[in-house]
Amino acid sequence: MNAHHVLAAATAASRTEHRTISLVLFAVFVAVTLFITIWASRQTRTAADFYAGGRQFTGLQNGLAIGGDYMSAASFLGIAGIFALSGYDGFLYSIGFLVAWLVALLLVAEMLRNSGRFTMADVLAFRMRQRPVRAAAGISTIVVSIFYLLAQMVGAGALVNLLLGTHGEAAKIWTIVVVGALMIFYVVVGGMKGTTWVQIVKAVLLMIGAVVMTVWVLSKFDFNLSHLLGAAADSSGKGDKFLQPGLKYGATDVWSKLDLLSLGLALVLGTAGLPHVLIRFYTVPNARAARTSVNWAIGIIGVFYLMTLVIGFGAAALVGSKAIMAQDKGGNTAAPQLAERLGGGSGTTGGAVFLAIIAAVAFATILAVVAGLTLASSSSFAHDLYANVFKRGQTAEKDEVRVARVSALVIGAIAILLSIFARGLNVAFLVALAFAIAASANLPTLLFSLFWKRFNTSGAVAGIYGGLVAAVGLVLLSPICWGGKSATVPKGNPDALFSEHTVAPFHMQNPGLFSIPIGFLCAYLGTVLTREKTAEKYAELEVRALTGEGAH
């Protein structure tokens, strides 16, 4: 294996004895998932099989798969890292990610399952003229998914050096290529069935890993949360501040506080507009199963985020922020370093084994998430753009699925190339941006489609493009792109994409506070300023959404 060769050739660091175990475990995971994928491909005949896994998954299975789709490396390693380095502020992220599921549960999941077929655009375009709405929804689906995908793949490249103790650019590039190739294989060959099973396996592994670490950490503190918090605060050197909000989002100027609100808003409203999350609701037989799958997901994701709190504070207490910062300034290695510490410390067999396990789980996590994203964007390309926009609905199912497979290959290849070029950039902001676009462009149109009788084609199109342009535009004007020093960014941003010196015209990193209202406003104005009415189709949508009549 080339990747193995490259990794093995890299200079040995002090903590690399686990590398072989890690690679073997990861290889086992890959072998199992490839086997599942090939099995799934034999069960995949119709378009409903490819796009929606035959709609045969149970609520529990889909709940696990939703968890597998949603709990990215960013939420496992990233949030644990924020807890470990900035203390309490990790909670602001995880709570937003969890509460968001209530929007999906109460307003979206069942109605989408009942009235749609394969993609988010099925519901957005239901009452409308098909082509303009599907074009807009397809574009926004692909933009959201690709941004999210880039963040995950560049993240995978950055992680390999940290987790496997390798060095240099070659290991990064090989990781991106291997991750990309596997994700393409899962989607092209296994379709939704293969992807779902990969996500289920990953979710089970991740939960087991997190439970073991959590119980282990708590056992060191007599299962007393207060003791753990105290030890973390002492070890952090920041005392009580470590247990209070504000270390990470600590600036006290007006814009920084608004930025925190903006982030919170995008997190809580974004989830129910993420296309790769929405298409999971089509994989179950009916609305009740869609609902129970969200309930399972809420339970699984909620327990998982509670565990990241213990894991993060455990890393702060047992590993210490100095040792974590020495590995990675962003704290992404806090969880694996904690695993090594729990297993017996650096240089022990136990430490090496547990570190290897957690590192392998982290890569399994990335694979499952990127596969879901690739499937969402290729489904939308084939079903929305190709079949309904280019071919005006005049395609055979077989054709459509073939196009979906080809587009998964092409989108995957583009993502690999972009990730290789972007590997040196700090692209973590892309996850928050994907949530902001989902909340600004997709959610307003989705909610108005389902609940507002007067809504029409122009409103849907205006809402999607308006929210998309507002979210992306504001980020292009933000300190992420322009790194000059200002009251809000006193130290400037040396990682800024365009310029280190020019001061950003827009002071916040998170556009949601403005772009979400803009999305709703555009959808509203686009509707009331045009005459088209869709009340008859709305009656059909309502009946189908609430009763399940005519559901696929």
Next chain:
Amino acid sequence: MTTESNPRPEPTGGLDEAAYLRIEASPEFRRLKSAFRRFVFPLTAAFLLWYLLYVVMSAYARDFMAKKVGGEINVALVFGLLQFVSTFLIAVAYERYSRKTLEPLAADVPTDAAGASVPPQRSAAPSDASGGEAGETRPVASEEEAE
């Protein structure tokens, strides 16, 4: 189907537009819709406000959030944990409400071809046993479009 500029490739499940309009106007469906909205809209507003209160206090009421309530546990941690608790409780409550109230109401909605041809009488008495024989007219749709 519809005009050429507006192709509608999605099968509509065997009922035509008029049938959907009739179902939509039926008292059974109206009851389902209002029971759904009455539960879901206020609850959504409530949990969003509850969550925004948490975020706003994290940004603007840091002294209050820093107050210790016992050991190393402070208000911020309790508030955060309560967000988890409220999320779990709302999920459970909605599941129960769906099974007890919404699903039976949905089952009452006359969506078969015969029931769908009930004339749209908004003043119809709220009889739960909606006989089914309301109108023995022609089936509204003949072809079930198989997927």
